[in-house]
Amino acid sequence: MSVITTPAPRLPVRGAQARQAVSPMLKRLAAERATGVLLRECGSLYLSEGEVVHAESPRSPGLDVLLTTGGILDSEGWREAVDTAGAGLRVGRFLVDSGRVARGALELCHTGALFDAAYFVLGPSSAPAGFRYGAAHWLGPIRPVPVATVEREALRRRDLLHRIWPDPATDDAPLIRAAGLAVPPVPARQEAVLGQVNGFRTAADISRSLGRPTFHTLVDIRRLAAAGLIATAPSNAYEPAAGDEVSAPTQPWPLTVTDPDIALLQRLRDALEAL
Amino acid sequence: MPGIDECLVEAMRLPGALGAAVVDWTSGLALGTVGEAPGGDHETTAAEAAELARLAAEHRTFAPEEGSDWSGAGLPVEDLIVSNRDTYHVLRFVRTTFDSSVFLHLWLARTDGNLALARIRLGEMAGRLVLA
Numbered sequence: 001m002s003v004i005t006t007p008a009p010r011l012p013v014r015g016a017q018a019r020q021a022v023s024p025m026l027k028r029l030a031a032e033r034a035t036g037v038l039l040r041e042c043g044s045l046y047l048s049e050g051e052v053v054h055a056e057s058p059r060s061p062g063l064d065v066l067l068t069t070g071g072i073l074d075s076e077g078w079r080e081a082v083d084t085a086g087a088g089l090r091v092g093r094f095l096v097d098s099g100r101v102a103r104g105a106l107e108l109c110h111t112g113a114l115f116d117a118a119y120f121v122l123g124p125s126s127a128p129a130g131f132r133y134g135a136a137h138w139l140g141p142i143r144p145v146p147v148a149t150v151e152r153e154a155l156r157r158r159d160l161l162h163r164i165w166p167d168p169a170t171d172d173a174p175l176i177r178a179a180g181l182a183v184p185p186v187p188a189r190q191e192a193v194l195g196q197v198n199g200f201r202t203a204a205d206i207s208r209s210l211g212r213p214t215f216h217t218l219v220d221i222r223r224l225a226a227a228g229l230i231a232t233a234p235s236n237a238y239e240p241a242a243g244d245e246v247s248a249p250t251q252p253w254p255l256t257v258t259d260p261d262i263a264l265l266q267r268l269r270d271a272l273e274a275l
Numbered sequence: 276m277p278g279i280d281e282c283l284v285e286a287m288r289l290p291g292a293l294g295a296a297v298v299d300w301t302s303g304l305a306l307g308t309v310g311e312a313p314g315g316d317h318e319t320t321a322a323e324a325a326e327l328a329r330l331a332a333e334h335r336t337f338a339p340e341e342g343s344d345w346s347g348a349g350l351p352v353e354d355l356i357v358s359n360r361d362t363y364h365v366l367r368f369v370r371t372t373f374d375s376s377v378f379l380h381l382w383l384a385r386t387d388g389n390l391a392l393a394r395i396r397l398g399e400m401a402g403r404l405v406l407a
Contacts, residue, residue, distance in 0.1 A: 070373035096276070103278045104404035109373050111279075111306050112299060143279065152318070153304060160303065187333035188351075189301075189376070212374040216301045 022122045022151040025129050030147035037135040043121040046137045051144035054110075054137040055117035059172070059204045060214045063113050063139070069211020073100055082138065090140040110142045115153055116213035122154040161218060165226040166274040171218055173232035174200045183229060193220045199233050279307040282404045286381050289396055291388030293362065294381075296321055297369075300328040301376040313362075313382065324380050328366050331355050332376070354394060361385050367397040371405050379404075 026038060026045070033050035043057030056062060067073045073081075077100055085094035092110065095101045101109075161168070175197045177183075186194060196206040203221050207214040224230045277285070279297050286295040287310055294310035298321045305321035312320040331337050331352050338351035355366040363383040371377065379397055383390070 066373050070371070072372040102405050103276045104282060105371060105373070107279045108297070108306060108369075108371065108375060108377055108405070112304075112375065115302070115304055156318070156322070157302060185335070189333070210374060213302075216374075216376065219301055 022154055023129060025131065026122075026147055026151065029131060034131070034133065035136065036131055036133040037137075038121075039130045039132065040121050041125040041127040042123055043117055045118060045121050045150075046135070047147070048136065048141055048144060051146055052114065052118065052150045053141045053144050054139055055114045055121055055150075057117040057120040059120045060113065060117040061204075061208045061211065063110055065208055066109050066113055066211050066213070067101065072105065085140075086138040088140075089136050089138050092139045092142040107143045110139070111145070112213055114145065115150065116215050118150045119154050119157050119215050122151065157215060161222055164219065165222040165271075167225065167270045168274070169232050169270075170203070170221050170225045170230065172202055172204070174202055175206075175221070175230050176233045177230055178228055184227075186224070186227075186229070189216075190220045190224055193217055194224060194229065197230055277400075277403055279404070280309075282379070282400050283307055283309040285400055286379065286397065289381065289383070289388075289393050291363075291384040291386065291393075292381060293384055294320075296324075296380045297377060298325055298328070298380055299375070299377055300325040300332060306377070311382070321380070324364070324366060324378075327357070328355065328368070328378050329376075331366075332368065354397070356390065356394070358385070358390075363388050363390055363393070365390070365393050365397055367394075367401050369401045369404060 023038070023040070029036075029038065029047060030050045035048050035050075036046075038045040038047065042059060043055065045052055046054040061069075064075070064078050068075050068078055073095075081091050081094050081098070081100065085091045092106060096103045096106055161171075176199050177194065177197050183194075192210055193206055196209055201209075203217045204214050206221075207217040210217070221230065283295045283297065286292060292310065294308070294312050294317070296308040296312070296317060297306040298304065299306060303322035303325035305317050308317040308321070314320065332350075350368045350370050352368055354368065355364075357364040357366075362385055365381045365383065367379045367381070369375070369377040369379060379401055381393055381397055383393055
């Protein structure tokens with residue numbers, strides 16, 4: 001019996017972009033135990049003695065949104081905490097010490113938000129990054145995370161999304177529901193996302209209104225896209241008036257698929273192109 | 276008031292505890308870990324346990340008769356138990372007042388572990404972790 005000694009050819013993977021190092025600058029800053037803020041195209045990452053203490057991105061809901069949407073705190077309570085403890089850079093501590101938020105709850109919520117924003121901050125970017133030494137965030141440290149962990153997690157998250165559905169188009173475009181298909185029952189958390197899809201909201205908009213980390217929404221959106229239940233809205237989608245609650249707008253073929261066979265073919269094509 | 280680390284340390288005091296983690300089941304992120312992990316890798320363990328937790332949490336088969344969702348008064352699933360020849364895994368979902376998908380994962384040696392006790396204690400820890 002012969003033994004195969006040549007290695008299998010490499011399977012086609014995502015483009016070189018996905019494989020590049022997250023940020024060489026960040027590695028250096030961690031090594032020198034720097035304190036300050038890393039400013040990148042999609043947000044900022046706060047370091048304290050070389051560890052990540054906070055991250056924020058316009059694409060990711062802030063801690064205030066996450067806490068107030070669930071009702072753990074009202075916006076008045078949040079403002080009061082920022083007014084009282086913001087100048088002393090210890091809003092996180094104040095929220096816990098004043099009994100507004102349990103320490104465990106704050107740690108879970110903030111750590112989740114940190115990794116969520118960091119995913120976007122450390123996304124592929126062509127713009128140069130900057131670092132402001134000495135800058136600190138007014139929340140104060142809550143649960144510092146090593147830089148290497150944050151970087152590894154950002155890469156793992158990219159791979160996770162890619163494995164669910166390889167086309168990233170639905171990550172930042174306005175979304176529409178695929179009309180004409182009988183919608184099979186979807187899990188409750190996906191249903192909440194689906195209920196927010198209206199032809200002009202993006203994943204970030206949906207996350208803000210649900211008070212949910214955007215990466216969580218991206219996971220559900222990729223699953224819904226894989227199931228053929230949502231797609232990106234055409235770029236000429238009409239803009240609804242402010243406050244106008246719109247259900248799925250009707251779009252001309254081929255962007256609204258009414259024939260399941262055509263939908264399947266389009267999804268196959270998109271998937272092949274995205275490989 | 277316990278934070279993530281205190282909660283994990285407390286879990287490790289249970290008889291037979293080998294390792295514990297707080298994991299987010301949507302992303303597979305380990306928010307905190309302590310002790311050992313099967314295969315020595317907490318991050319892989321978290322990602323794999325998250326897959327199992329997600330299936331249990333999402334499928335209606337495992338939800339109570341009257342139904343419930345993550346925003347309501349109760350969780351659709353309280354805990355999951357996996358046993359093998361030498362260890363137990365207990366996954367306990369954590370109910371939070373903000374939108375989340377978090378569970379506690381406790382890994383127990385079968386020779387010293389007390390599954391009933393671990394299940395009760397983990398439930399108490401999950402409650403204390405998020406209550407002010």
